[in-house]
Amino acid sequence: MELLIEKIEIPQDCNIIFGMSHFIKTVEDLYEILINSFPGIKFGLAFNEASGPCLVRKEGNDNELIEIAVQNQHRIAAGHTFLIILRNAFPLNVLRDIKLCRETTTIFCATANPIEVILAETKQGRGVLGVIDGFSPKGIELDTDITNRKKFLRTIGYKR
Numbered sequence: 001m002e003l004l005i006e007k008i009e010i011p012q013d014c015n016i017i018f019g020m021s022h023f024i025k026t027v028e029d030l031y032e033i034l035i036n037s038f039p040g041i042k043f044g045l046a047f048n049e050a051s052g053p054c055l056v057r058k059e060g061n062d063n064e065l066i067e068i069a070v071q072n073q074h075r076i077a078a079g080h081t082f083l084i085i086l087r088n089a090f091p092l093n094v095l096r097d098i099k100l101c102r103e104t105t106t107i108f109c110a111t112a113n114p115i116e117v118i119l120a121e122t123k124q125g126r127g128v129l130g131v132i133d134g135f136s137p138k139g140i141e142l143d144t145d146i147t148n149r150k151k152f153l154r155t156i157g158y159k160r
Contacts, residue, residue: 006075010112014065017098019107024049033098076128115131
């Protein structure tokens with residue numbers, strides 16, 4: 001067995017959702033969830049099939065984001081994983097419905113942070129051991145940080 005690390009390349013103005021599912025129908029069901037979830041959403045979706053022809057399946061409504069999702073998933077090469085790249089929406093807008101999708105088994109992360117996927121590779125293929133999402137904490141929140149956090153959430157419209 002070999003341990004590998006692959007970075008997920010995320011466009012500057014995008015967020016990602018990286019997860020695992022169990023069936024080729026995932027591509028169509030996630031597409032329907034995303035397209036019906038949030039006005040103005042743009043996304044690319046890639047799913048690594050783990051049996052049969054073992055293709056990187058793809059969907060979305062933005063060709064650039066589809067291609068970026070496909071490139072990332074082809075490099076990660078772990079069966080039954082999916083990657084959604086979002087523009088004009090946050091994971092918060094779609095994550096509940098993605099978790100409720102019958103094929104979804106795991107969400108590894110939902111973020112705009114730099115992501116490293118930790119993989120194990122055997123003769124059979126690759127599997128995801130986990131992800132490194134962003135960076136380690138640099139300190140503990142102070143009262144001014146709490147005030148700034150609350151102000152930020154109100155500025156972007158997630159709190160009143």
